[in-house]
Amino acid sequence: MTDISKLLGEETQYLLDHQCQTLSKDMLSLPGSDYVSRVLMQKDRKPTVMRNLQTLFNTGRLAGTGYLSILPVDQGVEHSGGASFAPNPLYFDPDNIVKLAIEGGCNAVASTLGVLSSVARKYAHQIPFLVKINHNEILSYPNFYDQTLFASVEQAFDMGAVAVGATVYYGSEHTRRQVQEISEAFERAHELGMVTVLWAYLRNPAFKKDGVDYHTAADLTGQANHLAVTINADIVKQKQAQTNGGYNAIQFGKTHPKVYEELTSEHPIDLVRYQVANCYMGRAGLINSGGASSGADDLHQAVRTAVINKRGGGMGMISGRKAFQRPMAEGVDLLNAIQDVYLDKQITVA
Template sequence: MNYDQIAELLGADAKKLLEHKSTTIDKSKLHLPGPDFIDRVFYHTNRKPQVLRNLQATFNHGRLGGTGYLSLLPVDQGIEHSAGASFAPNPDYFDPENIVKLAIEGGTNGVASTIGVLAAVSRKYAHKIPFIVKLNHNELLTYPNTYDQIMFGSVEEAYELGAMGVGATIYFGSEDSNRQIQEVAAAFERAHELGMYTVLWCYLRNSEFKRDQDYHTAADLTGQANHIGVTIQADIIKQKLPTNNGGFKAIKFGKTHDKVYSELTSDNPIDLTRYQVANNYMGRAGLINSGGASKGESDLADAVTTAVVNKRAGGTGLISGRKAFQKPMKEGVKLLNAIQDVYLEEQIDIA
């Protein structure tokens, strides 16, 4: 997919997204993705050589290998959203092997999934594509549901099955967030000791975040979640694309500053996403935005739009699951390749 085809998919938003010039946080202040990202940024951290090796191996894998960008396939929805809701549209993906096959055929940098999925095929595939083991989940059989993230496996199990990285979710703002922060911080410390990198799903979860709008995807609130995430040494942050701003003002809780809204952000989604990047220590930890739910015919355009916003904001890539695996494999591969084409297209630059 070339620049013109990407512009066509963006439709009416093409000019707003492709020609936007950011006047909020200048790109010169960001630690931007690139082929030398590990040497330029992570080399100076406390991460062990084994962590750097596994990070570099992941950045070097797939169609985006050597660019400094990431395209990841996440399939933890069998727990997070129930197996029926996730895999009924394409029952082939009840079989873990097809999940890994899609990641390989789709040219991704790696596959992130449950400890059970990856353990089921680890001996066959752990040396063929980077594995990221998702350690905790929100199970949906407890009634009423508690919306809590609990550990399903250990860092040691992830290490033994050949994972290069581990992932976890924290529901920031939830009743159980303090415990989750402590659990995940300890797990990430152990992962780094064993030479694995860490990926944090930085999600918000609190009914009070829904006011006149749903502020679970507000730039200011998600940015703060990111900032806590990098504080516990997440190497990569997974976050939803921001859809609005002013969450702190709406919920009338916590602390913020007027400059967050008057100088550091604008209404353009690229600038809202750049604020997320800024909270990742100005990009020292990569920001990957999530692809979101499958909506059918608009999936390709939606995924490409998210990729353009993430790239021009200074983000590190996209992690897209349901839009890819709830389709026949050939269509899923096409969608993943379209996302990658955005990051390979040199005309799409940092705003």
């Protein structure tokens, strides 16, 4: 098992001993081995959706815990193949992407229609597939930022996927069209029995002000989560909150003083707790993204993010570049370190 305290270093006590005084964990629908029968069963989902979500929970090193560790490798579209895979050309081959997810003990592998369909007959029965059905692409010049459907729900279903994923850029000029497209796609996915996962990302240059990037503000990302669950996302993927006060700094939208005075604090666990609260108090699971690879500090940052997610009441991690932009053995070790946080019973919900 990973020495989590050693990796956290000076933040060990700060992160492991913190207790939320904002929103009590007793208010949350927390992850657990019975999550499907305790939480999902109350919804209008078909038995096949329940079965497929349970399949996710029953796979990999975290099987039986109610937590998720997912390997996402869709960056070849949104960041270019060269930018993504030049650090480790092994992963130009989809076969190695799925191998990393399996050897890394993940609950699922998330990628594009092309990646997963190219190896579907070999791997769809070995690890759950999560097909990302829309993307931004930056080959268009000049660049613009929009999410466009690259695949259909039916294509994901036909290759044996248990889940579909999509991104909505909340805050952008294209938000309303994306919401409509993905709401319809998620409705169809549920009809076919698949789990739905939304990348609920913020995208607007006005969300950066006075040197602060409010794309990761707890209040704004919390609202993005709330909108994600509104279109029936079963799981919400969100960047972990790094700051707060976006509404007040940018001076738009509607908020309330209690959000900042009582429901959040400056502590990162409390900021994530607010993100979870906006996922209908955990009735949809919150998984935090792992972020870009920065090199030598990746292991520390990945474990830190996992600790904050778990203690905040989240459901797990979806970490890609930190794992696949290094030799496969090192990628496996990093994924296992993330999973060790969720396997450690001494790391509890704050």
